[in-house]
Amino acid sequence: MTFLMLTGRTVNQGVTVENKTSAEYAAETSTCFMHGFDMLELGLDDGDTVRVTGPCGDVVMRAAASEEVEMGTVFVPYGPYANHIVAAGTCSTGMPDFKSHRVEIEPTDEEPKMVHELMEDLGGLAYDR
Amino acid sequence: MIVKDAVCPFCGCLCDDIEIEVEEGRVVAVTNACELGTTKFMGEKRMKNPILRDGDEWKDITYDEAIRCAADMLLSAERPLLYGWSGTHGEAQCVGVHMAELIHGVIDNTSSVCHGPSILAIQEVGHPGCTLGVVKNRADLVIYWGSNPIDAHPRHLSRYTRYAEGFFLENAFRDRKVIVIDVRKTQTANVADEFVQIKPGGDYAVISALRAIVQGKADMVPRTVAGVTKEQLIRVANLCKNAKFGAVYFGLGLTMTQGKYKNIRNAIELVSELSRHTKFTISAMRGHYNVYGSNEVNTWMTGYPYGIDFSRGIAFYNPGETTAVDILARKECDAALIVGSDPAAHFPRKCLEHLAEIPVIQLDPYPNATTAFCDIQIPVAVTGIDAEGTAYRMDGVPIRTRKVLSTDYLSDEEVLSRMYALMQEVREQ
Secondary structure, X not given: XXXXXXXXXXXXXXXXXXXXXXXXXXXXXOEEEEOHHHHHHHOOOOXXXXXXXXXXXXXXXXXXXXXXXXXXXXXXXXXXXXXXXXXXXXXXXXXXXXXXXXXXXXXXXXXXXXXXXXXXXXXXXXXXX | OEEEEEOOOXXXXXXXXXXXXXXXXXXXXXEOOOHHHHHHHHOOOOOOOXXXXXXXXXXXOOHHHHHHHHHHHHHHOOOEEEEEOOOOOHHHHHHHHHHHXXXXXXXXXXXXXXXXXXXXXXXXXXXXXXXXXXXXXXOOEXXXXXXXXXXXXXXXXXXXXXXXXXXXXXXXXXXXXXXXXXXXXXXXXXXXXXXXXXXXXXXXXXXXXXXXXXXXXXHHOOOEEOOEEHHHHHHHHHHHHHOOEEEEEEOHHHHOOOOOHHHHHHHHXXXXXXXXXXXXXXXXXXXXXXXXHHHHHHHHHHOOOOOEEOOOOOOEEOOOOOOHHHHHHOOOOOXXXXXXXXXXXXXXXXXXXXXXXXXXXXXXXXXXXXXXXXXXXXXXXXXXXXXXXXXXXXXXOEEEEOOOOOOOOOOHHHHHHHHHHHHHHHHHO
């Protein structure tokens, strides 16, 4: 199913932001907040994993029901998971479209990667696993 | 030991009423700060010493080695990018600008991916803003547009708006109305008197509709605009016109969506329409505690707020060309110095693919996502905890952050000054 992906700050993202190698930061920024009906449509329970595919690739996240998002929209806290699929185009403003990406979401059996694994996939070397 | 009136180095609220209890060189208790600030003050997972990437391994090195090696890397680059700067103090930002000029680099700060578009709009139509104290004491109407302070600036509501006392308001909680305009029904929307839910991407149209109504042209407005009914738009416009003093605070919900700086321009022009009827102001909810400072320092030193390119020997500014995401995505820079930010967590993947290919030096107290792309990381003292320096609050008020404990870590300013001195020596030869 196609969704509009928004990204933004959450308290839990802010609390863990200076500890990016922690499991808590990975868990928060890999959460895909969805409307309950959309989860029903995709056969998802809270905590099930989903593959989110954007214009630049795909990433595995965990779905969570939220009353804050409308049907057809998903919300992902700022971080390396959302940015793994966000395009770098800025329309000559310097600012990517962090809040207006169309993404495909489908259930998957894969687990979300850790932050350092995502960085290693892009050519980095993990320091603190 | 208890340190009173410490300044919180997390968000743009820069709260200056924090009490910190220090025992044996550690912060053991924090009073008055929100959850974000408390966690930052209590954070202990610092990197212990500078590290150097050696093939597929990390080696511990000394500060002297790290500073010398970092200076050499930047001097050998033809088009170095110096990025970040929002998570450090103004004195370090100054050294950064001098360094960019010396090595003909590009210096950009995190505002290019937060309120850069707001600055573009302000350059077009000006900024009718005011300090937070004016809003706290006078505003009887506050609008949060595309911002969610409960999560991003948790004390904004209690210090300045919803839950704050006001000198010129008899009963501030009763007399001050709060409107939230957003695509999501956030926690902040739940404490508002009026919530206007817009369809994603519809902000520009809703602002235009409000402008039309304020101008007395409500008959031109269709029955719904981006999911908002005409009745609600008229009610909101009337609340604005009937307020004695209104304040709009906008967040990244306006800068990161379609339209970007045009949304902000339209919002500023709405405020200008409203100021024909009453007093109205508009300001950005700045994120990092000193992102405003990085714009100030850059502006007074170079004439431009961010995205400044010194490759011609003079300051050149063209957002979209001289901004970090664009330069990395075009694979243009051949070295990067990152200070006080974490682009690997917050930039699109294409930018990281280029970071992996070039020498990267980072000054940061903690291991973060960008560490994986570093050749050298130099741990530094945290401004507001074990280093002091000037930061600018979201309303442009400079506040000196305090040192609440002493450690052996060098500050950003000390490390950068030593790098800069080495670079000057080489360039003078």
